[in-house]
Amino acid sequence: MKDIIHGLNKAFESRIRLGIMSILMVNENAEFNMLKEVLNITDGNLASHTSALEKLQFIEVKKQFIGKKPNTTYNATALGKKAFRDHLDFLEKIIRTKS
C-alpha cells in the first residue's frame, strides 16, 4: 500500500489542479474564463494553480490579444497528459487493492 500512495503525483493532490488537468485532457485548449466557470473558483485561486502546473511543465500558456482584451488559453503538454494518466492508473490500482 505504501508505495502505491507514493505513486500518486503530489502535483494532483489539489482538487483544483486535478480539475484543470481533467478539463485539458478532453479539450484541446481552454480559456482562463472557461476554466474559472467550470471549476467555480476565483481569478487568484485559478492563477496560482495554473502557474504551479505551468512550472511543472504540465500545461502551456498562450497569451494573446483579441482586440484590446487580453486572452489567455491553456493546453496540456505531453508530459502533463502522461503524468495525469499515470495518476489515474494509480488511483485505479488503489481501488483494486482495496476491494
Next chain:
Amino acid sequence: MNTKNDPIETLSEIRTMMERSSRFISLSGLSGVSAGIFAVAGALCVWIFGEYNSVGHYSPLQYEHYISGNIYPWFSIVVAMLVLTCAIISGIYFTTRSARKKGLPMWDNTSKRLVVNLFIPLAAGGIFALILISKGYFELVAPITLLFYGIALLNGSKFTLEEIKYLAYTEIVLGLIAAYFTGLGLLFWTLGFGICHIVYGIKMYYKYER
C-alpha cells in the same frame, strides 16, 4: 488516508470535470417534448388543409395527390417554418431553465460547440430540401429533412447527452424508409419529428431532470 483523497471520489470528480467542460448537459428533455408537439400540430394543419383542398378521395397520407395548383406545397413550407421557429424558441426556453436550475452557464464553450456541430449538417440539409422544392421534388423533402436531421444529431451527440444518438439513429432509419415509400412523407415526418421527439424528450426528462 482521509476522505479528501478517496480515490473513488477523486475519479468521479475528474469525470464530472471532463463531462462538464466538454459536453452541454443542460439540454432539456422538455424542449424535445415541445418540439414534438409543435411538429404534430403542424402536420395536422397540413393534413387538414390537404383534406379541404383535395380533388377526389385518396388515402389521407399520400399527400402528393392533394396538390391542387401550387398552394399546397407552399402552405406546407410555411407551416414547417413556423414549426421550426416555435420548436427552437421553446427549446431555448426549456434549456435555459434547465441550465439555470443546474447553475451552469447557458452560452459557453460546450453549447457553442453543440450548436455549430448541429447546424452545419442541418443547414446543408435545409438548403438541399429548398433546392428539391424549387425543382419540384416535393416527395423527397420529408426523407431528406429526416435524414439530415439524424446526421446532424449524430454529429452533435458528441457534445451533449449521449442518449441523443439513439434519436439520431431512429431519424436516419425513418428517413431512409420514407425515401423508399415516397408517398407517405407526411406520416414519416410526423413520426420522426413529432412522436420520436416526444418519446425521447419524456425519457430524458425523467432520467436527468426529475
